[in-house]
Amino acid sequence: xxxxxxxxxxxxxxxxxxxxxxxxxxxxxxxxxxxxxxxxxxxxxxxxxxxxxxxxxxxxxxxxxxxxxxxxxxxxxxxxxxxxxxxxxxxxxxxxxxxxxxxxxxxxxxxxxxxxxxxxxxxxxxxxxxxxxxxxxxxxxxxxxxxxxxxxxxxxxxxxxxxxxxxxxxxxxxxxxxxxxxx
Amino acid sequence: xxxxxxxxxxxxxxxxxxxxxxxxxxxxxxxxxxxxxxxxxxxxxxxxxxxxxxxxxxxxxxxxxxxxxxxxxxxxxxxxxxxxxxxxxxxxxxxxxxxxxxxxxxxxxxxxxxxxxxxxxxxxxxxxxxxxxxxxxxxxxxxxxxxxxxxxxxxxxxxxxxxxxxxxxxxxxxxxxxxxxxxxxxxxxxxxxxxxxxxxxxxxxxxxxxxxxxxxxxxxxxxxxxxxxxxxxxxxxxxxxxxxxxxxxxxxxxxxxxxxxxxxxxxxxxxxxxxxxxxxxxxxxxxxxxxxxxxxxxxxxxxxxxxxxxxxxxxxxxxxxxxxxxxxxxxxxxxxxxxxxxxxxxxxxxxxxxxxxxxxxxxxxxxxxxxxxxxxxxxxxxxxxxxxxxxxxxxxxxx
Numbered sequence: 001x002x003x004x005x006x007x008x009x010x011x012x013x014x015x016x017x018x019x020x021x022x023x024x025x026x027x028x029x030x031x032x033x034x035x036x037x038x039x040x041x042x043x044x045x046x047x048x049x050x051x052x053x054x055x056x057x058x059x060x061x062x063x064x065x066x067x068x069x070x071x072x073x074x075x076x077x078x079x080x081x082x083x084x085x086x087x088x089x090x091x092x093x094x095x096x097x098x099x100x101x102x103x104x105x106x107x108x109x110x111x112x113x114x115x116x117x118x119x120x121x122x123x124x125x126x127x128x129x130x131x132x133x134x135x136x137x138x139x140x141x142x143x144x145x146x147x148x149x150x151x152x153x154x155x156x157x158x159x160x161x162x163x164x165x166x167x168x169x170x171x172x173x174x175x176x177x178x179x180x181x182x183x
Numbered sequence: 184x185x186x187x188x189x190x191x192x193x194x195x196x197x198x199x200x201x202x203x204x205x206x207x208x209x210x211x212x213x214x215x216x217x218x219x220x221x222x223x224x225x226x227x228x229x230x231x232x233x234x235x236x237x238x239x240x241x242x243x244x245x246x247x248x249x250x251x252x253x254x255x256x257x258x259x260x261x262x263x264x265x266x267x268x269x270x271x272x273x274x275x276x277x278x279x280x281x282x283x284x285x286x287x288x289x290x291x292x293x294x295x296x297x298x299x300x301x302x303x304x305x306x307x308x309x310x311x312x313x314x315x316x317x318x319x320x321x322x323x324x325x326x327x328x329x330x331x332x333x334x335x336x337x338x339x340x341x342x343x344x345x346x347x348x349x350x351x352x353x354x355x356x357x358x359x360x361x362x363x364x365x366x367x368x369x370x371x372x373x374x375x376x377x378x379x380x381x382x383x384x385x386x387x388x389x390x391x392x393x394x395x396x397x398x399x400x401x402x403x404x405x406x407x408x409x410x411x412x413x414x415x416x417x418x419x420x421x422x423x424x425x426x427x428x429x430x431x432x433x434x435x436x437x438x439x440x441x442x443x444x445x446x447x448x449x450x451x452x453x454x455x456x457x458x459x460x461x462x463x464x465x466x467x468x469x470x471x472x473x474x475x476x477x478x479x480x481x482x483x484x485x486x487x488x489x490x491x492x493x494x495x496x497x498x499x500x501x502x503x504x505x506x507x508x509x510x511x512x513x514x515x516x517x518x519x520x521x522x523x524x525x526x527x528x529x530x531x532x533x534x535x536x537x538x539x540x541x542x543x544x545x546x547x548x549x550x551x552x553x554x555x556x557x558x559x560x561x562x563x564x565x566x567x568x569x570x571x572x573x574x575x576x577x578x579x580x581x582x
Contacts, residue, residue, distance in 0.1 A: 061497070092459055100456050103449065 008181040011134040012154035013165045014141060015174035020046045023149040026172045027052040030151065033168065037157035041150040060121050067117025068110045075109035134180050193424045195567065197560030201418060204556045211549025217542040227529060230289035232539040235525045237282055238379055239518050240551040242400030243407055244279055247272035248335050249368055250404060252361035260574035261432050264424050264565050268408055271558040274339030277332025278554060282547060283324050290317060296385040308385055315382055323378060327371045334364045342566050349568045372397050383528045387466040391451040398447040403517035405437035406510030413507060421564055427501050428578040434500030441494065445487040470523060473533035478523045486516040
């Protein structure tokens with residue numbers, strides 16, 4: 001735990017709040033003060049915190065839609081090539097372009113690729129997988145999975161100044177304020 | 184996480200100065216009288232048009248009933264604030280049963296299997312007489328409406344009683360009624376759809392027809408609820424009680440059951456198409472003949488593709504203009520689909536629209552909506568003593 005070396009770059013300032021309510025209020029104050037690069041951590045989802053943090057709408061929907069479309073078109077290409085071009089097969093006299101019979105396959109492929117898009121897109125947007133995160137250095141941060149409600153203002157923020165942010169968080173009612181360093 | 188529990192700020196009484204009941208009854212009476220005249224001009228057309236309209240409005244009542252039962256058995260809280268609307272629809276099912284009478288009187292025109300000489304020459308129909316015979320058909324209608332009427336009336340009555348008594352034990356009773364109710368409902372709606380719609384073509388059968396009728400009814404219920412709520416908001420009723428989050432939920436149900444409907448309708452078609460057995464394909468063959476083919480294709484586009492694509496985006500699920508247009512489209516397509524199920528029996532070779540299609544729709548619709556508003560305005564617009572009401576009011580829309 002010998003992190004207080006000046007040669008290490010600062011990742012951000014971590015601060016603890018007592019309960020979800022205070023965390024939500026603090027998020028509003030942080031947004032109002034003009035900070036943009038910050039995140040909140042809690043053991044469970046908090047209603048209304050997205051709005052308080054002024055988060056943008058997730059792009060995941062578009063990723064899923066794109067993958068779904070890819071699945072659909074890929075399916076059409078697959079069936080068209082195998083059943084019409086490469087090895088045409090007459091099945092009970094129906095036409096080669098037999099759309100109703102294709103639909104179950106197209107549906108499955110659309111759903112499959114959408115699900116992949118949803119899962120892997122979520123990983124991608126969350127920056128996963130990751131071996132470690134600077135916040136894990138904080139002993140106190142372990143409470144985030146139990147009963148701790150945290151805010152971390154990151155050093156990437158254009159307004160970031162260590163002293164100023166610490167004081168600001170203290171004024172907002174935070175406890176256990178600590179500076180987190182990059183590895 | 185608000186410290187104060189939310190309070191209802193709206194008036195819970197339907198405004199007295201809004202007398203929609205009389206208007207609807209007026210329309211209903213005019214429509215029914217006009218249809219009655221039509222009976223003397225063209226009895227066959229009258230019965231077929233009447234059956235289409237009857238199947239449409241009954242489906243709304245039945246879909247309301249199943250929504251209520253699902254709601255009770257899952258102990259849902261989201262929909263408590265809108266529950267009085269389906270309750271008002273379902274509670275009228277016992278009164279609505281009198282409108283089956285014209286169908287019973289017109290059985291001879293509607294259903295081929297009622298003709299004894301025709302059945303005698305047809306070994307397939309002769310084999311079905313144990314089920315398809317006039318007395319049993321009539322008895323079945325009494326059983327269906329007896330069960331639905333009882334369930335609908337009871338679910339509404341208990342809910343209304345709770346407004347006065349504040350007895351939360353009644354929630355248990357609602358659940359106990361709903362659990363077997365769902366099972367009995369599933370069986371009765373399936374057989375009712377076989378009787379009313381499938382037996383129009385007595386040679387044809389589809390084991391999926393019951394769930395097909397249910398799926399389309401349930402899909403059409405949500406646009407109707409959405410339109411009623413928007414109308415109420417416009418008149419200043421429950422403006423702050425039914426919020427964006429509730430509209431969004433209805434939009435999500437609407438979207439979900441659009442997919443369910445398409446899944447069921449397509450599954451029915453695919454199995455018949457793929458197996459290609461003449462006795463099964465004939466029904467679809469008639470519906471792909473002449474101008475009926477356009478109706479068939481429009482069902483795919485207007486009842487599935489358009490609502491699916493439009494409602495896919497989460498913002499459109501609570502956007503007034505979009506929801507209103509899609510709702511009107513789907514309700515219209517529900518009527519058209521029932522028309523497409525019923526009418527090819529009478530007009531084999533193509534669509535032939537009769538003025539009776541409209542008068543029966545206006546007539547039955549006027550009475551149906553009149554009964555609905557009469558029931559709705561008699562009681563509080565929200566079940567005030569429901570233990571889940573605070574939860575429902577508290578719902579927030581997640582951006």
